[in-house]
Amino acid sequence: MPRNREVAIVGAGRTKFGELYERSLISLTIEAGLNALKEANLERKDIDEMIVGSFITEIANEQGNLPAFLSEELGINIPITRTEAACGSGGSALYSGINAIKSGRSDIVLVGGVEKATDWDAGIAYMAAASEWERIYNFNFTGLNAALARRYLYEYPETKLEHLALISVKNHKHARDNKNAHLRNQITVDQVLKSNIISDPFTIFHCSPVSDGAAALILVNGELAKEYENPVYITGSGMSTDSIGLYARENFTTLKANKLAAAAAFQEAGRTIKDVDIFELHDAFTIQELLAYEELGLVEKGKAWKMIEEGHKSSSRHVVYNVNGKEIIANCGGGLKADGHPVGATGVRQAVELYHQLTGKSDHPVNKSLGREPRVGLCQNIGGTGSLITVHILEVKT
Amino acid sequence: MPRNREVAIVGAGRTKFGELYERSLISLTIEAGLNALKEANLERKDIDEMIVGSFITEIANEQGNLPAFLSEELGINIPITRTEAACGSGGSALYSGINAIKSGRSDIVLVGGVEKATDWDAGIAYMAAASEWERIYNFNFTGLNAALARRYLYEYPETKLEHLALISVKNHKHARDNKNAHLRNQITVDQVLKSNIISDPFTIFHCSPVSDGAAALILVNGELAKEYENPVYITGSGMSTDSIGLYARENFTTLKANKLAAAAAFQEAGRTIKDVDIFELHDAFTIQELLAYEELGLVEKGKAWKMIEEGHKSSSRHVVYNVNGKEIIANCGGGLKADGHPVGATGVRQAVELYHQLTGKSDHPVNKSLGREPRVGLCQNIGGTGSLITVHILEVKT
Numbered sequence: 001m002p003r004n005r006e007v008a009i010v011g012a013g014r015t016k017f018g019e020l021y022e023r024s025l026i027s028l029t030i031e032a033g034l035n036a037l038k039e040a041n042l043e044r045k046d047i048d049e050m051i052v053g054s055f056i057t058e059i060a061n062e063q064g065n066l067p068a069f070l071s072e073e074l075g076i077n078i079p080i081t082r083t084e085a086a087c088g089s090g091g092s093a094l095y096s097g098i099n100a101i102k103s104g105r106s107d108i109v110l111v112g113g114v115e116k117a118t119d120w121d122a123g124i125a126y127m128a129a130a131s132e133w134e135r136i137y138n139f140n141f142t143g144l145n146a147a148l149a150r151r152y153l154y155e156y157p158e159t160k161l162e163h164l165a166l167i168s169v170k171n172h173k174h175a176r177d178n179k180n181a182h183l184r185n186q187i188t189v190d191q192v193l194k195s196n197i198i199s200d201p202f203t204i205f206h207c208s209p210v211s212d213g214a215a216a217l218i219l220v221n222g223e224l225a226k227e228y229e230n231p232v233y234i235t236g237s238g239m240s241t242d243s244i245g246l247y248a249r250e251n252f253t254t255l256k257a258n259k260l261a262a263a264a265a266f267q268e269a270g271r272t273i274k275d276v277d278i279f280e281l282h283d284a285f286t287i288q289e290l291l292a293y294e295e296l297g298l299v300e301k302g303k304a305w306k307m308i309e310e311g312h313k314s315s316s317r318h319v320v321y322n323v324n325g326k327e328i329i330a331n332c333g334g335g336l337k338a339d340g341h342p343v344g345a346t347g348v349r350q351a352v353e354l355y356h357q358l359t360g361k362s363d364h365p366v367n368k369s370l371g372r373e374p375r376v377g378l379c380q381n382i383g384g385t386g387s388l389i390t391v392h393i394l395e396v397k398t
Numbered sequence: 399m400p401r402n403r404e405v406a407i408v409g410a411g412r413t414k415f416g417e418l419y420e421r422s423l424i425s426l427t428i429e430a431g432l433n434a435l436k437e438a439n440l441e442r443k444d445i446d447e448m449i450v451g452s453f454i455t456e457i458a459n460e461q462g463n464l465p466a467f468l469s470e471e472l473g474i475n476i477p478i479t480r481t482e483a484a485c486g487s488g489g490s491a492l493y494s495g496i497n498a499i500k501s502g503r504s505d506i507v508l509v510g511g512v513e514k515a516t517d518w519d520a521g522i523a524y525m526a527a528a529s530e531w532e533r534i535y536n537f538n539f540t541g542l543n544a545a546l547a548r549r550y551l552y553e554y555p556e557t558k559l560e561h562l563a564l565i566s567v568k569n570h571k572h573a574r575d576n577k578n579a580h581l582r583n584q585i586t587v588d589q590v591l592k593s594n595i596i597s598d599p600f601t602i603f604h605c606s607p608v609s610d611g612a613a614a615l616i617l618v619n620g621e622l623a624k625e626y627e628n629p630v631y632i633t634g635s636g637m638s639t640d641s642i643g644l645y646a647r648e649n650f651t652t653l654k655a656n657k658l659a660a661a662a663a664f665q666e667a668g669r670t671i672k673d674v675d676i677f678e679l680h681d682a683f684t685i686q687e688l689l690a691y692e693e694l695g696l697v698e699k700g701k702a703w704k705m706i707e708e709g710h711k712s713s714s715r716h717v718v719y720n721v722n723g724k725e726i727i728a729n730c731g732g733g734l735k736a737d738g739h740p741v742g743a744t745g746v747r748q749a750v751e752l753y754h755q756l757t758g759k760s761d762h763p764v765n766k767s768l769g770r771e772p773r774v775g776l777c778q779n780i781g782g783t784g785s786l787i788t789v790h791i792l793e794v795k796t
Contacts, residue, residue: 065484068785072641079637084480086463102501239477243470387466
């Protein structure tokens with residue numbers, strides 16, 4: 001087969017996200033993988049290579065060497081790589097999966113992500129986000145994001161805590177029709193603001209839940225993609241890293257990795273932010289989704305509040321933002337906040353969401369709210385407090 | 399720059415291996431990385447992408463998200479991927495690094511491996527090697543390898559425990575001149591056989607040590623390699639996986655992944671085992687090096703004992719095996735047994751060893767014992783008890 005360096009998604013699958021006490025790490029992984037294979041009309045023996053992202057299986061599941069673990073359960077003997085980058089483990093797996101196809105060494109690659117950690121008392125924060133020098137001051141993952149939010153609200157006083165709350169309200173709204181979502185309850189700004197404080201200024205409703213779940217994608221070489229009816233091309237892919245410690249950053253309220261990863265992805269795709277119809281953004285905490293609006297280039301720094309406010313006036317089933325006359329939707333199925341956050345699965349789940357939206361296969365389509373069929377999607381996955389960020393551009397050929 | 403899909407090593411570095419209580423995870427990683435960059439005449443800002451293998455930093459060092467950890471310490475903001483595959487984590491990183499170059503997305507990739515675990519009470523075995531069903535019977539990593547050895551000795555009675563002991567004696571002999579090796583003491587077959595039993599039939603001298611250390615390689619695109627005096631091309635690269643549990647294998651004493659990974663690497667390289675001059679084999683336990691002799695195709699199954707016996711009669715500074723009239727050397731600097739086994743670093747260290755031998759830069763060259771300059775090398779890295787295996791073919795162009 002002749003090979004080019006184009007990469008397309010031809011199948012995607014996932015499990016329900018939630019506190020799935022009755023499920024095992026492996027049963028989740030396999031359910032997502034088989035769903036993706038089924039959509040691509042492939043069998044497990046067709047897979048050339050597999051990349052799986054997971055964060056904390058060593059501790060939460062007492063299981064390392066995930067590649068061999070998967071080989072045993074799937075009964076296949078192929079190259080399998082496991083990536084780890086905290087909450088960015090899934091995006092990291094996707095990045096490696098794209099390399100595997102572009103390398104010409106593999107034509108069909110399964111990219112998966114999984115986490116099964118709700119039945120474990122999570123003391124994981126220090127490893128993902130806080131550096132040694134932050135841990136001394138008892139900073140944890142939530143605390144660092146809260147500090148970032150507090151500073152942002154100080155530097156950009158037009159932005160109020162209510163604007164951050166609206167992001168959470170939106171994501172719960174978007175999860176309403178998503179049968180696989182962890183939290184489908186509807187919430188109000190008042191509830192967000194008045195619920196229990198986790199780390200000031202964040203109440204629990206500013207924070208995504210810990211979820212169990214898995215997600216999987218089938219990537220194929222561009223030549224193979226031509227045989228499929230609905231391929232979604234990954235035209236751009238960027239990754240950047242930054243210091244774990246916030247104190248070591250050039251600017252406390254700017255995630256440099258956001259800009260670098262997005263610039264790399266847009267350049268590779270030959271696209272700009274203006275071309276994107278739907279976004280999957282890493283709202284582990286509400287402040288992160290707001291920063292993404294600004295740092296990916298939808299709006300100027302400090303001005304996202306206005307877009308948020310106006311978007312919430314829309315009467316459609318989804319919150320639609322109007323950016324210079326173009327309507328867009330962010331976190332179509334509820335994002336990390338409401339769809340859920342099974343750490344290693346999240347970066348893969350985002351691409352699954354986009355694939356289903358872009359191919360008309362979603363059980364919670366946003367096309368009616370958007371007023372058109374989405375053609376270009378962007379997903380942004382974060383490890384730590386912005387210390388590793390991947391951005392991917394997905395599109396259907398017109 | 400025009401890009402082809404050739405991959406070459408143009409620099410390699412490592413630290414001393416051992417019980418390095420005074421060193422940190424990061425200082426080891428950086429020392430190895432800077433040594434490799436220096437050899438390649440490059441600076442850290444020249445790196446396009448980085449892949450780092452490590453096994454157990456989450457537990458031994460309370461540090462996840464290694465990509466961001468490295469970004470902070472190195473002051474660079476680039477794509478960084480961390481791979482984990484137990485003792486095969488380094489080989490997995492190398493495999494991904496090759497993909498990164500072949501993909502055309504990165505021209506200069508630093509592949510690193512690190513582990514810093516000697517100051518931690520290692521309870522890691524169950525995660526790397528034993529499956530859930532083996533743990534029930536209290537099997538650990540050493541126990542599984544011992545069971546495999548016991549069964550092998552039963553099935554192939556010409557092979558004696560003394561032959562396995564000779565492999566350990568050889569590797570200590572080869573570490574004698576290696577200034578970076580963990581264990582440079584010389585041992586005898588008698589010492590191996592009469593020292594403390596760890597897991598019958600293995601005494602402590604059948605087992606590699608737990609070491610601290612790091613290793614790094616600079617991979618570049620084939621076009622860039624032309625600018626270097628001494629590039630070593632990675633012409634073949636294979637990875638395969640198999641079940642974690644030995645009970646689930648087709649054959650208890652055969653590592654299927656050895657054959658599959660080697661076949662893939664040889665095919666890609668257009669080489670056979672007959673072309674290889676020097677080998678770096680994964681002797682975590684002596685039985686694994688013996689199995690590699692047979693399963694990579696140096697000798698028939700059950701016949702390695704003869705090659706081992708005869709090799710030890712040689713009077714040169716290294717044990718030289720004669721295979722159908724061709725002389726070869728295995729584990730030039732002492733292998734895992736004597737050079738040491740810092741888990742995530744091992745798969746990378748093997749390629750560092752080959753690079754230095756093939757370019758004449760080694761401080762413990764094997765060319766005199768071999769009677770010629772080595773041109774082709776092979777390294778084989780294992781995760782678990784053969785559950786993930788990578789094989790890489792390295793060669794200098796003649």
